[in-house]
Amino acid sequence: MTETLMTWTRACSTDDVPDSEGRRFEVGGHTLAIFNVDGEFFASDDTCSHGESSLSEGYVEPDCAVECIAHMARFSLRTGAVLAPPATVPIKVHPVRVEGTDVLVGLDA
Numbered sequence: 001m002t003e004t005l006m007t008w009t010r011a012c013s014t015d016d017v018p019d020s021e022g023r024r025f026e027v028g029g030h031t032l033a034i035f036n037v038d039g040e041f042f043a044s045d046d047t048c049s050h051g052e053s054s055l056s057e058g059y060v061e062p063d064c065a066v067e068c069i070a071h072m073a074r075f076s077l078r079t080g081a082v083l084a085p086p087a088t089v090p091i092k093v094h095p096v097r098v099e100g101t102d103v104l105v106g107l108d109a
C-alpha cells in the first residue's frame with residue numbers, strides 16, 4: 001500500500017474569508033480558492049475545470065457547493081464532484097484544518 005505524503009501549509013487566517021465567500025491565495029506554489037461556509041472552511045484549486053475562471057469569485061452555496069461565475073457549473077466543495085453542467089471534470093479539493101485562527105491546507109508533498 002502506498003501512502004501519499006502531505007504537508008500542511010498555512011493558507012490564510014479565518015478572518016480573511018468572510019462567511020459564504022471565497023478568496024484566492026497562493027499556497028505552496030498552488031493557486032487555491034479557500035471558501036467559508038458557515039464557519040467551515042474548504043480548499044480547492046482555483047481554476048474551474050471547465051475554463052479559465054477563478055472559483056474564488058464564484059457563488060458559495062449553503063450546501064457546500066460553489067457555482068462558477070463563467071458558465072454556472074456547480075461543484076461540491078467536499079468532494080470536488082460536478083453537481084451541474086456544463087463542467088464534466090471534477091475540481092481538485094484539498095483537506096483543510098483550522099488551528100486557532102490559521103487555515104491550513106494539506107497539499108501533496
Ligand code: FES
Nearest residue numbers: 048050051068071
Ligand atoms: S469556466 Fe467555469 S463553468 Fe465554464
